[in-house]
Amino acid sequence: xxxxxxxxxxxxxxxxxxxxxxxxxxxxxxxxxxxxxxxxxxxxxxxxxxxxxxxxxxxxxxxxxxxxxxxxxxxxxxxxxxxxxxxxxxxxxxxxxxxxxxxxxxxxxxxxxxxxxxxxxxxxxxxxxxxxxxxxxxxxxxxxxxxxxxxxxxxxxxxxxxxxxxxxxxxxxxxxxxxxxxxxxxxxxxxxxxxxxxxxxxxxx
Ligand SMILES: C[S@@+](CC[C@H](N)C(=O)[O-])C[C@H]1O[C@@H](n2cnc3c(N)ncnc32)[C@H](O)[C@@H]1O
Numbered sequence: 001x002x003x004x005x006x007x008x009x010x011x012x013x014x015x016x017x018x019x020x021x022x023x024x025x026x027x028x029x030x031x032x033x034x035x036x037x038x039x040x041x042x043x044x045x046x047x048x049x050x051x052x053x054x055x056x057x058x059x060x061x062x063x064x065x066x067x068x069x070x071x072x073x074x075x076x077x078x079x080x081x082x083x084x085x086x087x088x089x090x091x092x093x094x095x096x097x098x099x100x101x102x103x104x105x106x107x108x109x110x111x112x113x114x115x116x117x118x119x120x121x122x123x124x125x126x127x128x129x130x131x132x133x134x135x136x137x138x139x140x141x142x143x144x145x146x147x148x149x150x151x152x153x154x155x156x157x158x159x160x161x162x163x164x165x166x167x168x169x170x171x172x173x174x175x176x177x178x179x180x181x182x183x184x185x186x187x188x189x190x191x192x193x194x195x196x197x198x199x200x201x202x203x204x205x
Contacts, residue, residue, distance in 0.1 A: 010065040014087035015072050023098050024136070027084045028057035033104035036061065036136075038090045039111050039124060042185045043071035049107075049182035050083050056105075058083045061090040090124055094132040103136045108145045109184030112152065125156055127163075134165035137204040144180055146199040148190050153198030160202045169201035 001009070024034055032055035040046050040060040049058055060083060062068045068087035075083050086093055112123045125145070133143060143166065145156050157173030160166045169175055178187065179201060190197050 007065075010069040014065040014068040015085045017086045017088060017093045017096065021096050021098055024059055025057075025099065025102055027059060027086075028082055030055070030057055030082070032056050032082070034102055035059070035105040035107070036094075036103055037107045037109070038129075039063070039108060040071065040184070041067060041109075043067070043074065044188060045107060045109050045180075045182045045184040046071065046075070046083050047078075047080070049180060050080050052181035054082060056082060059086060060084070061086045061088065061093055063087070063089050091126075091128045091132070094129065094136060097132070097136060100135050101138050103133075104138060104141050105180065106133055106137065106141070106143045107180055107182070107184075108143075110147055110186035110190075111145070112147075125159065127159075130159060130163040130166075134163060134204065137165075139204055141204040142179065143202045143204070144178070144199070145202075146178065146184075146187060146197055148186070148195055148197055150196075150198055153200060157200055160200070165205050166202040167205055169203065173200045173202070175199050175201045 035056050035058045037045050037049065037058060037060045040062050046058060046060045049056065065087055068085050072085040108125060111125055147153050157168060160168055160173065178199060187197060
């Protein structure tokens, strides 16, 4: 297949969210905890989380069509039915998501790989996303963010302090270990290379 045919395949076949407002709870059968993995990239965190917590219903959101398509293909091959992929910008998808107060856990592993000031608008973690997460998360639900960029970690902790409805797990905001028993591809690489990782946990009030 030519590159342009592949691009069209990814664009047309990557799984999308239903049109309009839709229910996260109806995406996956069952009644287990509802979890979001935002920007899952090559998808290791989805597979590890599905295995660590088979009762959870895990919704992965990824903006890149190729990654969403390929990870979805691997999920289907393994017949992993407790994970559902939605391709698109998480900020737009979550704005249309219902019901409020339904989500138990949210992970953002190594988000926002852009550094230039002019790319600020692309950053997924910001007021728009945090406001929707605060709406969608249950009281007591956990939001976990990790990054290998210290100043980004500081920004994320500061943004969470400013967002009504969240309390950081410690005064600094940082925790030692990933609490979800599911490594992302970037986390696995950083740990193997001995690089520091800043991990932040916040709870929905
Ligand atoms: C640096 S990668 C990290 C991938 C993976 N979470 C990991 O830790 O290995 C950031 C990922 O977030 C995705 N992403 C960035 N902005 C997004 C958005 N607005 N909505 C959904 N995914 C987004 C990117 O396409 C990319 O796959």
